[in-house]
Amino acid sequence: MNLIDKQLVQNKMNNRIIKSRIMRTVFFLATSFGIAVLAVLLYRVFSQGLPYLDWQFLTNFASRFPEEAGIKAAIFGTLWVMAVTAPVSIVLGVGTAIYLEEYAKENKFTRFIRMNISNLAGVPSVVFGLLGLTVFVRLLEMGRSVMAGGLTMSLLIMPIIVVAAQEAIRSIPQNQYEASYAMGATKWQTVRRVILPAAIPGMLTGSILALSRAIGETAPLLTIGAMSFVAYVPGSIRDSFTVLPIQIYNWTGRPQEEFHIIASAGIIVLLVALILMNSIAVFIRNKFSKRY
Amino acid sequence: MAVNVKELMKEKKSNRSLQTFTEKAAPAFFLVCSIVSILATIGIVLTLLIETITFFTRVPFMEFITGTTWWPFGENPSFGILPLISGTLLITVIAMIVAIPFGLASAIYLSEFASEKVRKVVKPILEILAGIPTIVYGFFALTFVTPLLQVFISDLPIFNALSAGGIVGVMIIPMIASLSEDAMSSVPNSMREGALAMGSTRLEVALKVVVPAALSGIISSFVLGISRAIGETMIVSVAAGSTPTLTLDVTESIQTMTGYIVQVVLGDASYGTTTYYSIYAVGMTLFLFTLLMNLLSQYISRRFKEDY
Numbered sequence: 001m002n003l004i005d006k007q008l009v010q011n012k013m014n015n016r017i018i019k020s021r022i023m024r025t026v027f028f029l030a031t032s033f034g035i036a037v038l039a040v041l042l043y044r045v046f047s048q049g050l051p052y053l054d055w056q057f058l059t060n061f062a063s064r065f066p067e068e069a070g071i072k073a074a075i076f077g078t079l080w081v082m083a084v085t086a087p088v089s090i091v092l093g094v095g096t097a098i099y100l101e102e103y104a105k106e107n108k109f110t111r112f113i114r115m116n117i118s119n120l121a122g123v124p125s126v127v128f129g130l131l132g133l134t135v136f137v138r139l140l141e142m143g144r145s146v147m148a149g150g151l152t153m154s155l156l157i158m159p160i161i162v163v164a165a166q167e168a169i170r171s172i173p174q175n176q177y178e179a180s181y182a183m184g185a186t187k188w189q190t191v192r193r194v195i196l197p198a199a200i201p202g203m204l205t206g207s208i209l210a211l212s213r214a215i216g217e218t219a220p221l222l223t224i225g226a227m228s229f230v231a232y233v234p235g236s237i238r239d240s241f242t243v244l245p246i247q248i249y250n251w252t253g254r255p256q257e258e259f260h261i262i263a264s265a266g267i268i269v270l271l272v273a274l275i276l277m278n279s280i281a282v283f284i285r286n287k288f289s290k291r292y
Numbered sequence: 293m294a295v296n297v298k299e300l301m302k303e304k305k306s307n308r309s310l311q312t313f314t315e316k317a318a319p320a321f322f323l324v325c326s327i328v329s330i331l332a333t334i335g336i337v338l339t340l341l342i343e344t345i346t347f348f349t350r351v352p353f354m355e356f357i358t359g360t361t362w363w364p365f366g367e368n369p370s371f372g373i374l375p376l377i378s379g380t381l382l383i384t385v386i387a388m389i390v391a392i393p394f395g396l397a398s399a400i401y402l403s404e405f406a407s408e409k410v411r412k413v414v415k416p417i418l419e420i421l422a423g424i425p426t427i428v429y430g431f432f433a434l435t436f437v438t439p440l441l442q443v444f445i446s447d448l449p450i451f452n453a454l455s456a457g458g459i460v461g462v463m464i465i466p467m468i469a470s471l472s473e474d475a476m477s478s479v480p481n482s483m484r485e486g487a488l489a490m491g492s493t494r495l496e497v498a499l500k501v502v503v504p505a506a507l508s509g510i511i512s513s514f515v516l517g518i519s520r521a522i523g524e525t526m527i528v529s530v531a532a533g534s535t536p537t538l539t540l541d542v543t544e545s546i547q548t549m550t551g552y553i554v555q556v557v558l559g560d561a562s563y564g565t566t567t568y569y570s571i572y573a574v575g576m577t578l579f580l581f582t583l584l585m586n587l588l589s590q591y592i593s594r595r596f597k598e599d600y
Binding site: 016017019020023024026027028030031033034035037038040041044045091092093094095096098099100102103104112113116117118119120122123124125126127128129130131133134135138155158159162186187188191192212213215216217218219222223225245248249252253260263264267270271274275278 | 311314315318319321322323324325326328329330332333335336339340343393394397398400401402405406414417418420421423424425426427428429430431432434435436462465466469493494495496516519522523524525526530550553554557558563571572575578579582583585586587590
């Protein structure tokens with residue numbers, strides 16, 4: 001007597017296995033979708049913009065005529081804004097992370113700071129722009145300057161740097177602290193000579209990634225009123241400015257096809273800058289990060 | 293000799309006072325750094341609140357939240373925010389229809405099916421996708437996706453919710469994929485092995501064991517994605533248009549809250565006009581929406597988190 005119908009079991013099992021394989025393919029295709037979009041986007045931008053990309057494009061100012069338009073002002077504007085954003089956001093971000101990880105007592109105030117930072121990271125960038133417009137541009141009378149733009153960006157990316165720096169500090173094992181204290185080092189000596197050197201690669205990687213996010217941000221700087229037609233290089237942090245994404249936005253918004261082509265060329269420059277920064281970040285992470 | 297020792301002691305002493313100073317100054321400095329983040333939040337809330345209150349001295353609150361026409365320019369301005377909210381929600385819904393299936397499927401594939409080799413290739417690509425500036429996505433939506441859609445929908449206007457929302461969705465895929473994958477990888481292997489030992493197929497392990505176990509993380513990634521879609525600015529202001537319409541038609545030109553703010557700051561509405569204050573009222577609404585979503589996401593991942 002055979003209680004189990006082997007054929008039936010086999011059939012059911014086969015069905016389930018086939019279903020599993022089919023779904024595996026479906027999931028794979030879904031994953032490929034994102035990659036495909038990226039490929040199409042890159043192909044489209046590069047095939048359209050590459051022929052236009054030459055030295056003249058990099059060294060000309062913006063122009064009404066597409067064939068004469070360039071991104072000199074935008075490149076220097078971006079550099080100027082970064083020159084303000086990088087030191088401010090890194091000092092604030094790393095400082096906050098050191099405070100939270102090394103000095104803060106576990107109390108309500110600390111929990112409040114933590115919660116506040118994670119909420120700040122979720123605030124839309126255009127709202128940071130409104131903050132910058134009201135506080136930096138109007139209240140502190142900085143005008144629509146590099147300074148106002150740089151500070152707005154600093155606040156925007158600070159939460160990202162805090163989180164990265166916290167992770168870098170947390171990855172340092174306890175025995176490093178213990179060794180330092182056992183040698184008679186004080187808290188500050190431990191932080192400065194043991195913790196910071198060990199955490200710097202992680203902090204640097206996080207900071208570069210955060211700055212690459214800032215380079216691509218458009219909305220906050222549009223909101224504080226960065227101009228899109230600038231025909232000079234900013235000479236100080238009080239000057240008005242434009243940045244690469246705003247220039248691209250301006251060209252994208254025009255109906256003529258020629259301006260879309262130079263927008264593509266601008267996008268290539270922006271993407272190359274971002275890929276360069278990301279590569280540096282990955283390089284630092286791989287080269288200098290210690291495993292304990 | 294004796295002099296030398298005295299000098300040494302003196303030097304040591306002065307060093308010590310410097311040392312005790314830095315010992316105390318350092319934490320104070322770091323505390324100040326972290327207070328800046330609180331100041332930023334206070335700044336945002338106060339800025340929005342003060343200017344919004346000024347706005348409501350000119351426009352009745354009820355008109356703002358129940359009005360169905362948003363026409364801030366010209367002789368007879370009308371400030372009913374519902375069209376902007378409906379535009380924002382329309383974009384968000386389209387984006388989520390794209391981002392949730394593709395993001396979740398990518399996460400399941402990467403966490404449950406992909407070999408280590410494939411994962412090593414695909415994850416960096418998704419990171420690149422996440423790092424592309426939104427203005428580039430906006431450019432892509434306007435100059436590629438819209439013309440492509442026009443082939444299928446012949447009367448599709450240049451500015452429409454469909455192509456903008458779809459690309460916002462693409463932008464969010466990597467975020468949902470990576471957060472959901474994190475949640476799924478933290479499900480312990482013993483649970484997978486248990487299910488496999490019971491004779492489950494890979495698919496059954498993924499859908500009946502891993503996804504339910506990681507559900508809190510997965511849902512909270514969806515909510516964060518919604519918050520990102522609501523706050524997304526450049527894609528919608530490039531590709532979705534600037535006509536605030538109370539509509540559910542995805543092929544129409546619409547305007548979102550973020551798109552409106554950009555339109556006004558570009559148009560240089562002079563300081564002190566009602567239009568100028570209206571961007572703060574809209575910004576406040578936007579801020580509240582995203583804050584609510586972020587808090588909800590934190591609540592879900594905390595409240596329903598399963599510990600192993």
